[in-house]
Amino acid sequence: MLDELLSDCQSPEEILGESGLLKQLTKRLVERALAGELNHHLKTREVVDETVPSNSRNGHSPKTVQSEQGELELAIPRDSPQERLCQRQGTFEPVLVPKHQRRLSGLDEKILALYARGTSTRDIALQLEELYGAHVSPAIISEVTDTVSEDVKAWQCRPLDELYPIVYLDALYVNIKVAGRVSKRAVYVVLGINREGNKDLLGLWIGEAEAEGAKFWLKVLTDLKNRGLKDILMACCDGLKGFPQAIEAVYPQTQVQLCIVHLIRNSLRYVPWKDSKAVATDLKPIYRAATLEEAEAALEDFATKWDEHYPAVSQIWLRHWENIIPIFDYPMEIRRVIYTTNAIESVNRSLRKVIKTKAVFPDEESVFKLMYLAMNNISKRWNRPIKNWRAALSHFAILFPERFKL
Template identity: 50%
Template sequence: MTISRELVDELLRGCERPEDLLGDTGLMKELKIRLMERMLGAELTAHLGYEEGREVPVTQSNRRNGSSSKVLKSRDGTLPISVPRDREGSFEPELVKKGQTRIDGIDEKIIGLYAAGLSVRDIRAHLEDVYGLQVSPDLISRVTDAVLDEAREWQTRALDRMYPIVMFDALRVKIRDADSRLVKNKAVYVALGVTRDGVREVLGLWVAENEGAKFWLSVMTELKNRGVQDILIAVVDGLKGFPQAITAAFSETMVQTCIVHLVRHSLRFCNWKDRRNVAVDLREIYSAATAEQAAEILDRFEEKWVGKYPSIAPAWRRSWDEVIPFFAFDPAIRKIIYTTNAIASLNRVIRKSIKTRGSFPTEEAATKLIYLAIRKFEKDGRKVREWIAARNQFAIMFDDRFNA
């Protein structure tokens, strides 16, 4: 649509100062109000089926019934508008919904600030300082509570039938207990899957007080109920009871411990001057070509370091059943499952969001913020690097299961 020069000249007649155009009583604000009212009138016409000023069809009982006043808040300040009404009260405009008091995407601004970890008080101060908007704590709570509905839909969405890799990890969050009212360290469990096409996808998050086989079995059952029929490789970081739970639900899944976390655990037993040498010797173990060679190198490692650090080799032997699957894989797959760094990067995004919060009043409050952090993580980058080589290896090693 082209606006004629004559119309523009007519509109600008009498505008001699900047405030005549952009001020609180200026032309631009007046135009915005009039355009909104015109659009609302058009919506009511579509709802009733007849034009304003025309005769109402004889068979129709519903008709126009005046208007009501409403004040909206925006970057331009307050916008007093007239909202047309119908006699039966069935008209619900889309442009300005019932109960809506703000425009210009203020909801998105609130959610963005909340996702960045700002408190309700900080959000109110920011909106007032930057946009000149005075927002009540109740409005902020209502806006952020809407995220919970989105999070619930996300948590119950259907999943793929098969995931080549799923990584499981946990982080600790301070949450006030609903019964005792005491602040407790609760674990937030996250499952990060890699799809057949090499796309990272967070499958879900779960909040619990204690790790254990019973809890993990309930998580596995939930994944199955949402459509997951097979997981080729599950990568874990010493989660108690997890190997038993996952094999109970997915009997063919290969459970692989995170090598990097095992190395870090080992280095905690070393003094600073020996850490580099111990790390070099441990690298020889997980770089071995076969599980048999790795076992021999572990024996030599124990002979060398048992005098100073007798706890390291036994820790590797206790996890050996979850270490040796690693050696059956091609380097293309080893590179991906060598570490849970992908899920560690997700946890960093989550921690960045929650670091300004001493504790959360409820699990729902924690879920809102963590879900928004997950949403940001998935938006920033989801593709696994060099996936084509790994995909080819999965197709060969797992044939029917990968290609089904």
């Protein structure tokens, strides 16, 4: 049958064009499916309730819908009671093309996919028209994207595992319109590594102030505990003042590991560009040391060399030393899993690519909506455990025998 249909098509336009074969087949297939739905409906009513006057076919209603092949003019079948004096209306409710729906399924998924990549509603409308000849207004596109709001709420409140061996905590910033003015707000991101070594974004929170704060992190951690997360073996975070205390308040047994990458960045703020490379090189022996004793000796050597010019650098490391040294409980091959927030930095980079197309978000809901859709795309790439996870599991089982069991 396909060979016969294609035999008369001599060009791509005759297959994919405005009045091409594919569009005609889509129209006929949809109308045939709707006719099958009505047949099933009429037969079902006869079996279920014999006391109610049966219905019969009553012609068709024209309806224009948008599809991946452009606009389709469909003939929607309808029913009506057989008794002419009956006041009852037809009871047929199409499933494939529901009443009041003006888009075939498939187009909504494409709208959400484009929106998840940061494309604006107007640009989505233009792309749909260019690619499919579908005329979808920005207002309708906004309605489609609004359908995920309930999914976002359910995702934010979903139950969590009782234990995550590693949790990374970080924040990024977006511009949101609040009370008529643009405000830069921190979006708090928590990424967990579960027992299988797979990444799991635990949630997103928007701060109430224009800067990241330990007080709000306390609220985030409390929310995680209320959702079922009873224990965290190791929490990796930046050097925000009061952050370790906030973690300890909710999870007193959790080992706090300061992100070495953040620590180096903070250190280099006190160093001019001409010496930044040399200072960064001399910091490596500290966090790459095989043992704690070697690390302490490397820090002393660094201070001897650089304190005369940049004394603030060694003081930063000494001030945070308690939250730096947990990495020395682990072998070299799994330290990179623990002492950097590379996992969550990668997530944040992907999110920034999406949100940078939005100069200002109209409200918090639009931030959650876009980031949720973007995270769905990002998480599709998380199809294997993080590197050296089996080795990390063995060490967790030895260091935390009561809290973590293989």
